[in-house]
Each structure stands twice: as C-alpha cells, then as structure tokens.
Amino acid sequence: MSVLVEVRDLIKTFGEGEAETRVLRGLDLTLETGELSALLGPSGSGKSTLLTILGTLLKPSSGLHTMLGVDLAAARDAELTEFRNRHIGFVFQFHHLLPDFTALENVMFPTAVMAGRETASARTRAAELLERVGLADRMHFLAPKLSGGQKQRVAIARALMNRPELVLADEPTGNLDRDSAEQVMALIGEINSEEETTFLISTHDENIAAHCRRRILVRDGRVEG
Amino acid sequence: MRYGLKIAMRYLGASKAQTSLLIAGVAVGVFVFIFMSALIGGLAVFLLQRTVGDIAHVTVEAPSRDAVSLMGEQGDVLLVEQRATNQRTLLRTADAFLPLIEALPGVAATSQQIVGNGFVVRGQARAPVGITGVEPGKVSAIADIDGALISGTTELGNSGVVIGSGLADDLGIGVGQVVRLQSDRDVERTLVVAGIFEIGLDALDSRAAFVTLATARTLFDLPQGVSRIEIKLVDLNAADREARRISAETGLKATPWTEGNAQLLDGLRAQASSGNLIKAFALITIVIGVASALLLSTYRRRPEIGIMRAMGASRLFVIGVFVTQGTLIGLLGGLIGAGLGFLALSPFPVPELAPPGGLPVDVRQGAYDLAIVLTTLGAILASILPARAAARVDPVSVIGQ
Numbered sequence: 001m002s003v004l005v006e007v008r009d010l011i012k013t014f015g016e017g018e019a020e021t022r023v024l025r026g027l028d029l030t031l032e033t034g035e036l037s038a039l040l041g042p043s044g045s046g047k048s049t050l051l052t053i054l055g056t057l058l059k060p061s062s063g064l065h066t067m068l069g070v071d072l073a074a075a076r077d078a079e080l081t082e083f084r085n086r087h088i089g090f091v092f093q094f095h096h097l098l099p100d101f102t103a104l105e106n107v108m109f110p111t112a113v114m115a116g117r118e119t120a121s122a123r124t125r126a127a128e129l130l131e132r133v134g135l136a137d138r139m140h141f142l143a144p145k146l147s148g149g150q151k152q153r154v155a156i157a158r159a160l161m162n163r164p165e166l167v168l169a170d171e172p173t174g175n176l177d178r179d180s181a182e183q184v185m186a187l188i189g190e191i192n193s194e195e196e197t198t199f200l201i202s203t204h205d206e207n208i209a210a211h212c213r214r215r216i217l218v219r220d221g222r223v224e225g
Numbered sequence: 226m227r228y229g230l231k232i233a234m235r236y237l238g239a240s241k242a243q244t245s246l247l248i249a250g251v252a253v254g255v256f257v258f259i260f261m262s263a264l265i266g267g268l269a270v271f272l273l274q275r276t277v278g279d280i281a282h283v284t285v286e287a288p289s290r291d292a293v294s295l296m297g298e299q300g301d302v303l304l305v306e307q308r309a310t311n312q313r314t315l316l317r318t319a320d321a322f323l324p325l326i327e328a329l330p331g332v333a334a335t336s337q338q339i340v341g342n343g344f345v346v347r348g349q350a351r352a353p354v355g356i357t358g359v360e361p362g363k364v365s366a367i368a369d370i371d372g373a374l375i376s377g378t379t380e381l382g383n384s385g386v387v388i389g390s391g392l393a394d395d396l397g398i399g400v401g402q403v404v405r406l407q408s409d410r411d412v413e414r415t416l417v418v419a420g421i422f423e424i425g426l427d428a429l430d431s432r433a434a435f436v437t438l439a440t441a442r443t444l445f446d447l448p449q450g451v452s453r454i455e456i457k458l459v460d461l462n463a464a465d466r467e468a469r470r471i472s473a474e475t476g477l478k479a480t481p482w483t484e485g486n487a488q489l490l491d492g493l494r495a496q497a498s499s500g501n502l503i504k505a506f507a508l509i510t511i512v513i514g515v516a517s518a519l520l521l522s523t524y525r526r527r528p529e530i531g532i533m534r535a536m537g538a539s540r541l542f543v544i545g546v547f548v549t550q551g552t553l554i555g556l557l558g559g560l561i562g563a564g565l566g567f568l569a570l571s572p573f574p575v576p577e578l579a580p581p582g583g584l585p586v587d588v589r590q591g592a593y594d595l596a597i598v599l600t601t602l603g604a605i606l607a608s609i610l611p612a613r614a615a616a617r618v619d620p621v622s623v624i625g626q
Contacts, residue, residue, distance in 0.1 A: 057535060057620050078539060085537020092624055096532040100239040113538045117227045158536070170624070 004165055004198050005031040005054060010063035012049055012221075023049045024060070025221035033165065034196040036189065038209035041218035047202045048170065050218060054200065055088055055168045056080040068165065085114050089159030089197075093171035095151040097143035097158075103130060103150075104139045107157045114162075122161075129157035133187055149180030156187060160197065169201040173208055185211040226545055233549035236522065244554070247518045251558025252565060254511040255600050258504045259566030259591040265500030266590025269493050271576035273461060276489055277482050278577075279368035279424055281336075281455035282464045285326065285471060287316050288478045315450040322475045326456065329474075331467050334457040336366040339441035341452070343408040345388070345434060347396040354392065354434045356408065358441020367455045368429065370422045376400050377420030381437045385419030391431030393421045406434065408444035416440070511558070511600055512607040515551055519611035523547065523618075530615050531623030540616035547615050551608025552601060559597035566591055 012024040023046045031037065041047045052058040053065060056072055065073040068087060072080065089110075097106045105118075107126035112118045130139050133153040138146060146154065152172060159167050169188070173181035189211055192199050200216075203209055217224045237244045316322075319337055327335055339358035344351045364379040364387060365371040371379050377400035379387055386406060388398075398404060400418050407413045416436065423430055442448065458467055464481035471479040483490060523530070530543055570588040579585045 052621050052624075055535070057624075081534070081537055081539050084535070090535055092532075096528065096624065098529055098532065100235045109533070110536045112228050113533065113536065113542060115228070118231075162537075 002033050003030055004033045004035075005029070005067045006064065007054070007060075007066075008064040010050075010053065010065065011061045012046075012053065012058070013061045023221055024053075024063075026063070027218070027222050029216065029223050031166070031198055031200060033198055034192070035214055036192040036199045036212045037201065037214040037216055038212035039200055039202040039216050039218060040204070040209055043204075045218045046221040047218050051168050051170055051200070051202050054166070055090060056084045082114075085110055086162055087165050089162070089164040089167040091152070091155050091159050091167060091169040091172045093174040095148075095155040095175075097146075097151055097154055099143050102140045102142055103135060103146065103154045103157075106143060106154055107161055109158060110161045126157070126161060129160055130154070132191075133157050147180075149176055149183060152176060152180070152184050153187065156184065156191075160191065160195075163195075164197065166198045166200070169199060171203055172201060173203070173205065181205075181208065226549075229542060229545040230549055232546050233553060236526070236546070237550055237553060240522075243518065243522075247515065247554055248558045248561065250514045251511050251554060251600060251604065252562035254507045254514070255559050255562025255596050256566045256569070257507040258596045258600075259563060259593060260570070260586070261500050261503050261507070262592040262596070263566075263570050263586045263588060263590050264584075265497055266592075267573075267576045267579075267585040267587030268496060270587055270590075271579060271585035272489070272493065274577050277461055277486065279426065279429070280482060281367050282458040282461045282482050283456040283468045283471060284480045285316070285322070285454040285456065285475070286452070286478045286480070288476070315447070316453065316477070317450040319451045319454055322477065323454065325474060326454065326471060329467070329470065331458050331460060331463050332456055333459045334363075334366045336360065336363050336455045336457075337438065337451040337453075338455055339438060339445055339447055339452050341408055341410075341441070341445045343406060343434075343444065345392060345396060346405040346407055346413075347398055347402075350396050352392055352395050353432065354388075354406075355432050356406065356434050356436060356441060356444060358436050358438045358444075360438055364435050367457055368424060370420075370424070370435065373422040373424045374420050375423050377418065379420050379435075381419055381435070381440075383437070384414070384416050384440070385436070386416040386440075387420040387422060387435040388418060389430035389433050390421055390423040391427060392434070393418070395431065406436065406440075406444060410444070410446050412444050412446060414440060414444060508599055508603050511555075512603045515554055515604045515607035516610055518554075519547060519551060519608050520614065522550070523611045523615045526615075527618050528623045530618040531620040534618065535620040535624065543616045543618075544609075544612040547612035548605060548608045551604045551612075555601040555604025555607075556597070558604070559600035562600070563591075563593040563597050566596075567593060 007027060007029045010024050010027040013020050013022045015021055027050065039047050053060050060073055070083065098109065104126050107129055108118055108122045111122040127139060130136055133156055135150060135153055138150060143151060173184050176184065185208055188199055191197055201208065201212060209215055323335060326332060336359055341356050343354055343356045345354050361381060370387060375390060381387065386404065393399065398418055400421060402418050403415060404418060405413055405415050458464060464483055468479040468481040533543065570586055570591060573584060573586045573588060576585040576587050
C-alpha cells in the first residue's frame, strides 16, 4: 500500500485576537491507498474540521497537506476545485442530493460539471453505479421521491462517479435506521475491498466504526495514539 | 456551458409559478416600453402630419440679390446696405433645375409656383387672399387639397380658381359662381370657382386661392420664371439634409420646413425625452424585479450551490448558471412582451390615417428588437449580483445543515 494523504503539524484556527479558537493543534495523519478508516472523537475534537481540510473545502492555517504528492495547502481555489472533482468523493450525513434532478442525474453531476455536458459514457457509468448500489429501478426518480436509505446510496454512487482515490464520509449513516445503516456500511466495505478506494468515515457510532479496519481517534485537535 | 444551461432551465422549471410571474413581470415591462415607443413615435408622426403634412418640406427660391461689396479684403469698407423691398426674386431657370431635383431619391413631389397677394372681389365684397399659381393637375402636390375638397373639383381649366371654405363663406359664393381676382399689380381676371376645400388651417381655408400658372403669370405680370419650387419629401425628417443637398447641387436657396418651426421641434424633442424617461423606468423595474427574484433563489438554493461547489463546480460555473437564468428570463419576457405589444398595437390605424380623437399609436415604431435586446441585457445585468452571491457560497457552511 502507498501513502495517499499526508498531513503534518496541521493547525487550524478560527477567529482573531481574543476570539481566536484553535481547533487543530499540530495534527499528524497518514492515509494509505485502500484503507477503510473510522474517524472517531468527541464533539468539538476537530473531526469535521479535519474532514473538510482533507476534502480541500477548507485551508489549514499552517502545516503540510499533500495528496497524491500534490501540495494542497499551497494550491489556489480553482486548482483545489479541479483536484477535488477528480480525486475526492463526499458522502454527507444529510445526503445533499440536488432535489430537482433524478438519481441518475445526481450521480452524473461530478463528471458532467467538469465536461460541461452529460456524456454517453458518464450516463453508462452512473447507471452501472446505481445498479451496484441496488437502485437500478429508481434511476429516473427525482431525489425527493427516494427514501432516506436510497438517497444515501445515491450519494455513495455520486461520490464514486469520478473513480476518486479518497472518499470522505461524514456520519454517512447518522440519519438512517439500523437496517439502512448496515446496508450502507456493507456497500462501502464492498467497494473498498473491490476497488481499493480509500474511505475515511467520521462517526460517533461504535457499530459503524466496527466495520472499519482502522480507528483514528481525534482529541483536542490531535490524533491520539 | 450546455450543462449550465440545463441546470438553469431545470431551476426555472422547478418553480413554475415563480418563474411564470417573473417572466410575466418582465413581459409587462417590455409591453410598457413598446407601447411608449409606439405612442411617442406615433404622436410625433401625428403632430408632424397635422402641422407639417400640408406644407412644403423644402422650398427652393432664387438666392438673395442684395448688394455686396466688390472691393475685396483690402482696406476698410464702410457699406450701407438697404435690402430690396419691392424687388421680386424670381427663379428664371426653374425648368432647368426641375429634372435634377425630381431625380433626387428622397423627393416625392415638386410644384412650381408663382405666388403673390391680391383680392377676391364678389360684387361689393372684397377679401384679401394669397394667390398661388400651380401647374395643371398639381394643386394637391403639396397640400392635399383633393382630399380636403368639400365640393367641386381641383381641375382648374383655363379660368378656374379653387378657394377655401372660409373664404367662400365670407363672400357667400359656391362652385360654378364667378369671382374677380385682383392682384397687387392691379391686374384683374374673372374666374369661375371650380372647387372649395377645407383643410382645417385657417391660413389656407380663409386666405388661399389656387389658380393655374398661366393665370398667375397674367395676374402678376410675369412672362417667365416662377416664384419658387415647393418640394414634398418621402421622409419629412430628412428635410435639413435634402435642403443642403439641393442647395449644393443647384446653387439655389433651399429652405427646409424645420426653419421656422423650432418650437414644434422643441416640443417633439421634449416629448421624446419624456418617453425615454418612462421607458428607462420600465427597464429599471425589470432589472430590480429580476435581481430580487434571483437573489431570493440564490438564498433558497444555498445548500445546493454549496454541494455543487463541493462536487467540483467552479465559481464561474455557478455564476454561469445564474446569469443563464437571468438571460432566459429576459429573453422569454422580452419575446412575450414584444409579441403582446405587437398584437395589442396592430388593430390601431397608423397615425397618418388615425381618426380625429383617436389614439395616435404607431405599430411600426414599437422598437420591438430594441426592447428585447435591452431587456435581455438588463436581465443579464440584474443576474450578476445574485450570481456573484451564489459563487461566494461557502460549501463548508451549508454541508452541516
């Protein structure tokens, strides 16, 4: 396995002067290709901040952040947008599908937005992914017409659309019942082992963490252990 | 940008009621713009038609024959000049210039005239008149005397005269009756009233008499030449330009109708400015309406915009989606408003044919293409602020919601 993501001495502060809050305090972390890791820690420990920095949605105040050998801490906004589109997938707690689009259109979005149009190959890939997550018969349903579990499976398919090396999942089952949560985690496990996609899953749920091979505990802005 | 267009159309289609209202609002604005253009333009045509339609658009006369110094620039010359008061300026070579003038593309009609003053005498009654001698068959070349005829004909024959209704009433005469026409040169002719007209201008109805050129030559003792050539143009607004051209090509004095009608032109200009102001307000209303609706849409769609950004949509792409929405709203509203404007204005007769008291709107002056272009540009402009606001949405702030 090779190093996919590396962060060293990562610091993130919000606010200035007396209002300054230091959320990440010199955090070190390495993620390797094909890992399935759970990101654990109490509320306010810095999990979400770390996830958004790893997803290039937020820049660290200082420290090193590289992925696939690219220095992301120094990259410009447009470069980060393109990098994110090609190499990183997201699964959020509230699925965040585009409500005016069908399941198929939602899955295609990451490819279409970069190509400027919905290509035939993107359509085929999106249909295959929806079939993979068990939603072949819901392909042309508008997002609001799907159940919570179905929406989250569509979100997973969307995250995988551009064959990213890293998928970041923030409480991906936090809004689902136990059965749906188990299905989603089983799916993530399958994809991880079959395609060697690296998953980093932020969760409070020990049952979800139990599906992961590695546990990363964040406390007071640092990785413990 | 095809994908941006798809998203923009999907967003507009998702809120059908809001989009329909927005497009309807833009269409109403465009309708007002078009109606004002047609009304102000039509009013100008109507006023010009009523005031200038029956006068010459360009009058060609002989150049001034006032005395000039022949001493050149050397030394000081003290010159006392008295303008001629009893000398008649005559176009002696009118026949030579006429084909040249008639061949000009903007010239609709010409009329050689001999003009002078005189009296119409009927028994003991005498009424002062302006006598105009015209070529046979050209009584209506400048003023539409034929159209204003209330009895008789404009065929003057050898000894006919056409007079206004005011003059006929004053003297108590009708068609077929005999009058004596006495010029200020003390020459008198006995003529038969061939026709009576009523144009609606007192200066013509009560003080004008049309006779043949031959009769006028006798009355004013002019064996050759004419007093002036009156010209009617295809486009009366081109009078200044055409007058300059005629003057340059003939060396004669050509006076456009605009000289001496400055007040009318000022009034028309003020009217056009008022119309432009109203049209500008209509456009501003469109811009504000589109901007506020799109700003609302931006606010409502913040989470989606944030997710799009997280999924790799650039700021430029987001701006494109919202500017495209503005463009579509402007274009659709513009086309619908222009279509409705055309349909609403079409039943109105053109101002030249408008009945008295009718609304003088001119369907030809609706400025439809300008309205569509300005509205689309306005809507694009209006969408820039919401688009920039959308592009600034921070994905991190909406992901946790």
